[in-house]
Amino acid sequence: SQTIHQWPATLVQPVGSPLSLECTVEGTSNPNLYWYRQAAGRGLQLLFYSVGIGQISSEVPQNLSASRPQDRQFILSSKKLLLSDSGFYLCAWRKTGTWEYNEQFFGPGTRLTVL
Amino acid sequence: KNEVEQSPQNLTAQEGEFITINCSYSVGISALHWLQQHPGGGIVSLFMLSSGKKKHGRLIATINIQEKHSSLHITASHPRDSAVYICAVRLDFGNEKLTFGTGTRLTIIP
Numbered sequence: 001s002q003t004i005h006q007w008p009a010t011l012v013q014p015v016g017s018p019l020s021l022e023c024t025v026e027g028t029s030n031p032n033l034y035w036y037r038q039a040a041g042r043g044l045q046l047l048f049y050s051v052g053i054g055q056i057s058s059e060v061p062q063n064l065s066a067s068r069p070q071d072r073q074f075i076l077s078s079k080k081l082l083l084s085d086s087g088f089y090l091c092a093w094r095k096t097g098t099w100e101y102n103e104q105f106f107g108p109g110t111r112l113t114v115l
Numbered sequence: 116k117n118e119v120e121q122s123p124q125n126l127t128a129q130e131g132e133f134i135t136i137n138c139s140y141s142v143g144i145s146a147l148h149w150l151q152q153h154p155g156g157g158i159v160s161l162f163m164l165s166s167g168k169k170k171h172g173r174l175i176a177t178i179n180i181q182e183k184h185s186s187l188h189i190t191a192s193h194p195r196d197s198a199v200y201i202c203a204v205r206l207d208f209g210n211e212k213l214t215f216g217t218g219t220r221l222t223i224i225p
Contacts, residue, residue, distance in 0.1 A: 032211065038156075044201065044215040051211075059212060088156050103148070104213070106158040 002027035006091050006107040013114055019064075019078040021110050023091030026072065031093040033074040034104065035066055038088040050074060051096065086114045118142055121202050121216035129224055134189040136219045138202030141183065148213065149176050149187050150201040158201075161187070194223045 003026045025031050035047040046059045048066035056066050063082060067075045074091055091107040122137045149161040162169050162176040169176050178185040189196055202216040
């Protein structure tokens with residue numbers, strides 16, 4: 001069976017510090033991978049998605065970046081955090097292929113607080 | 116106006132009641148998802164629909180493509196159903212982006 005891991009689970013960082021959040025998927029190969037953010041009191045927003053190693057698409061321009069160094073690893077980074085980066089960050093994956101595989105599976109999330 | 120609107124925003128009901136959560140969207144879509152977010156933040160995918168109706172246990176999801184409307188029903192509700200229920204739509208088959216509603220917070224009182 002497939003599982004998705006995220007770490008850390010919670011993070012408190014000062015403004016201007018760097019960020020690295022990691023997501024890994026087990027039990028599948030060549031998944032589509034996604035980073036979402038849920039700001040306090042707001043809905044989920046897609047930040048980045050990747051259809052393969054080294055392939056990153058950005059949905060929302062901001063001071064965050066994403067990388068996919070390995071097939072089942074997805075990393076969200078920032079060089080300098082802003083207060084507005086606070087939120088709940090979720091990684092998700094889905095199988096590639098036909099539209100029947102549109103269902104996405106979410107990780108446990110990372111709660112980031114920028115002070 | 117959001118592309119995906121959910122109602123109600125908050126819903127409190129007694130255990131055993133039949134629950135209906137609604138989702139309306141303003142654009143053509145290829146698929147609609149219902150997600151459940153637990154108090155700790157974890158999200159579980161409940162259904163993916165492109166037409167008709169799906170049932171899983173006490174949960175039923177329906178979609179009317181012509182009316183651009185979907186409903187999530189919970190029969191014999193239980194306190195463990197308390198969560199935020201989120202509707203999300205995919206605009207077309209080649210589009211990776213899901214557009215999310217802001218969610219319905221459901222509280223079931225014993």
